[in-house]
Amino acid sequence: MIKPLKTLQQNIRFAGECLQLVKHAPYYLIFKTTHYCWYKCPHCCEKAGPDQEKTYIPQETIFEILNQAKQDPLFINEVVFTGGEIFSSYKFGDKKYIPNLLNFAIQNNIGVDIKTNAGWVNTSFGQEIFKDLRKVITDNAPKEYRLPKIQISLSLDKYHTNCFENNLKFIQELAGLPVMINMASFVGQEPMVQEFEHQLKSKFKTKELISLDSNEHLLSINEKMLFQHSFANLFDGGRASKNPEAKHIQYPQFAFVQPNRGKLLKLVAFDNFGRVTLGENSGRKIMTPYLDENRQLKLLPKIMQDLNKSAFKEALYFVYYERIWNPIPTR
Numbered sequence: 001m002i003k004p005l006k007t008l009q010q011n012i013r014f015a016g017e018c019l020q021l022v023k024h025a026p027y028y029l030i031f032k033t034t035h036y037c038w039y040k041c042p043h044c045c046e047k048a049g050p051d052q053e054k055t056y057i058p059q060e061t062i063f064e065i066l067n068q069a070k071q072d073p074l075f076i077n078e079v080v081f082t083g084g085e086i087f088s089s090y091k092f093g094d095k096k097y098i099p100n101l102l103n104f105a106i107q108n109n110i111g112v113d114i115k116t117n118a119g120w121v122n123t124s125f126g127q128e129i130f131k132d133l134r135k136v137i138t139d140n141a142p143k144e145y146r147l148p149k150i151q152i153s154l155s156l157d158k159y160h161t162n163c164f165e166n167n168l169k170f171i172q173e174l175a176g177l178p179v180m181i182n183m184a185s186f187v188g189q190e191p192m193v194q195e196f197e198h199q200l201k202s203k204f205k206t207k208e209l210i211s212l213d214s215n216e217h218l219l220s221i222n223e224k225m226l227f228q229h230s231f232a233n234l235f236d237g238g239r240a241s242k243n244p245e246a247k248h249i250q251y252p253q254f255a256f257v258q259p260n261r262g263k264l265l266k267l268v269a270f271d272n273f274g275r276v277t278l279g280e281n282s283g284r285k286i287m288t289p290y291l292d293e294n295r296q297l298k299l300l301p302k303i304m305q306d307l308n309k310s311a312f313k314e315a316l317y318f319v320y321y322e323r324i325w326n327p328i329p330t331r
Helices: 005-024 059-069 086-090 097-107 126-139 163-174 190-203 238-242 300-325
Strands: 027-032 075-082 111-116 150-155 180-186 206-211 217-221 225-232 257-260 263-271 275-278 286-289
Touching: 005 263, 005 300, 027 059, 059 097, 059 300, 075 097, 086 097, 086 111, 086 126, 097 111, 097 126, 126 150, 126 163, 150 163, 163 180, 163 190, 180 190, 190 225, 275 300, 286 300
Parallel strands: 027 075, 027 263, 075 111, 111 150, 150 180, 180 225
Antiparallel strands: 206 217, 217 225, 257 263, 263 275, 275 286
């Protein structure tokens, strides 16, 4: 049944607003460096797991994208390195990959968030990772009192086995260093985070440093390591499409903009399959290849232009298809 004209007009206006955000909103970069992971979690929107290829985005590709982004006034100089499990590179013999990525970003004044599930902390190569992290953090420590240049996001949720034990060991290994630790969990699992905080306080000397808001706060270990909590919604993309707890996202996927420090930011995510998307979760993807027909990296302005075209196609899909079969609620 075709919806009334008023609904169509609302949908067109909504799509138009999205296209303006695609073109003009500031953005930060995400690199899903690999889809390999030793976990095969039922909540994973990326279908990461041990059955994925043990390949990684080449560091030279990441360096070139960051160099080009530095020339773009819309880039906010923040980058996220994630996976799959990015630290699995150590398992397969590449011990320079992560230190090189972190050092390159920081030396170019780009803020870094590296995400890990810390499932590797008791492996044979775990101590080598901690040694490298300590060196990178120490070498890039702020010269005066400021927030640390490196944030490490740890998974704290019911889907990751032994996450309490793994995260406590991780924190113990880096305690006293100037690094931000983000305990990343999901909406609805706040009691788990509160219990972890209780164990953290009983194990380490901590004190409250500053209150951010009702859901996030910073703690200090030895007055150097800082903590904050973040809670995301669990969406039904990837393997999570079979998870009954995952929140359904309407199609197409326009949920690529998020509030950050009082402004809206785009998520521009590169993955190991040669794709770049707006947003990183579920839904009908706004995406384009970032390699050309010769498997060479496209220039970043061309990539962003192609993303704009992809968004335009999704807007047409939104207006002319979803309004008939599954209209997206307007705001």
